[in-house]
Amino acid sequence: MDTALTKLTGVRYPVVQTGMGWVAGPRLVSAVANAGGLGILASATMTFDELRAAIAEVRERTGQPFGVNLRADAADAADRVRLMIEAGVKVASFALAPSQELIGTLKDAGVVVIPSVGAVRHAQKVAAWGADAVVVQGAEGGGHTGQVATTILLPSVVDAVDIPVIAAGGFYDGRGLAAALAYGAAGVAMGTRFLLTEESTVPRAVKEAYLTRGLSDTVVTTKVDGVPHRVLRTELVAGLEKANRATALLRAVRNANRFRRLTGLSWPSVVREGLTMRRNRRLTWSQLVMAANTPMLLREGxxxxxxxxxxxxxxxxxxxxxxxxxxxxxITRIVADAEAVIAHLPR
Incomplete structure (x- = not known):
């Protein structure tokens, strides 16, 4: 199944596994790569040394192309980019738009740059800066998400840019892949579907808990880190929704310190990253403090x-x-089902 995505990245099938923090490690990424998809390592929850080791482990497990998801506002982003280039990583993905200079550095080294976006204007911006493709996530997607459904956002972005567009938010089977291709996308990106696979390192009991949920069992909350975040409905989330501002900020400060100790970051590094994040994301001070909730609360589950x-x-x-x-x-099932759907469409 050749598309602009497979030609750009060298993978067999236009299926991407997103860089989910604490989930997208070497075992999952290499399994996706060996199956013909594009696996993306999640580096935001890794120290620099952990990322180096993870890239080396993926290299040992597969000879196929794979990617690394980076935080463009990380204090050591330049070092991580150099590591990727030296290691010959094929794709750099970003949850937030990287700078034009960073895109240029990666492209000059032959790395394919694929930022994720949630709005047409963001897609246009990174396309103008030289991004090779974009992942467009609609409101159905998990984690940080927007308000526009994929069925509206995807064709709008396809019409607005002249680079390959990868559809995310609401995809899990071959019918979805066929629909995305019909909209003009070059492939699909999936997070929750890959989280619920055998190679995902999420504890089995947690996976089983996911499988008991229905279509209405997620909620979009701003109480995790100050920006819209789609998560499973749980008692903890309900408690976060009810917590007053002072309690939420106190919890966030504690989690910030826990994450700092876990990653080995110094307080000056934390402050530098925080100031950069505040400037790039235009966060208030309270939102910035609450952003520390995300890594630790996700790690706990x-x-x-x-x-x-x-x-x-x-x-x-x-x-x-x-x-x-x-x-x-x-991946075999998704591609086969997509081909069957396309073959049986009325002509």
């Missing part, structure tokens, strides 16, 4: 398996999922 004390990011597709296939089974 997705790594430690504590669903009572952790936040579980999820797209709305969770209500349509009933199994835990291997990545090879999943």
């Amino acid at each position: 997705l790594v430690k398996g504590n669903t009572d004390a952790g936040v579980l990011a999820s797209g709305q597709v969770v209500g349509a999922l009933t199994d835990l296939p291997t990545c090879a089974e999943l």
Whole structure:
């Protein structure tokens, strides 16, 4: 199944596994790559040394192309970019738009640059700066998300830019891939669907908890980190919604310190990253402090398996999922079903 995405990245199939923090590690990424998709390592929750080790492990597990998701506002972003270039990583993805200079540095080294966007104007901006493609996530998607449904946002972005567009938010099967291609996308990107696979390192009990959820069992809340975040409905999230501002800020400060200790960052580094984040994302001081909630609350649920004390990011597709296939089974099934759907369309 050749598309602009497969030609650009060198993968066999136009299916992308997104860079989910605490989830998209070497085992999942290499399994996706070996199955013919594009796996993306999540580096935002890794130290620099952990990222170096993770890239090396993926290299040992597969000879296929893969990518790394970077935080453009990280204090050591330039060092991570150099590491990627030296290691020959094929794709750099970004949750927030990288600078034009950073895009240029990566492209000069032959790295494919694919930022994620949630608005037409953001797609136009990174396209003008030289991005090779964009991932467009509609409101159905998990984690940080916008307000416009994929069925409206995707064709709007396809019409607005002349680079390949990858559809995200609401995709989990071959019908979705066929629909995305019909809209003009070059492929699909999926997070929740790949989280619920055999190779995902999320604890089995947590995966089983996801599979019990229905289509209406997610909620978009700003109480996790100050910006809209789609997560599973849990008692913890309900508590966050009810907490007063002072309680929420106190919890965020504690989590900021926990994440600092976990990553080995010094307080000056934390302050520098915070100031950069505040400037780039235009956050208020309270939103900036609350942003520290995200890594630790996600880690509690997705790594430690504590669903009572952790936040579980999820797209709305969770209500349509009933199994835990291997990545090879999943991608093979999606591509075969998409080809069957396309072949049987009325002509």
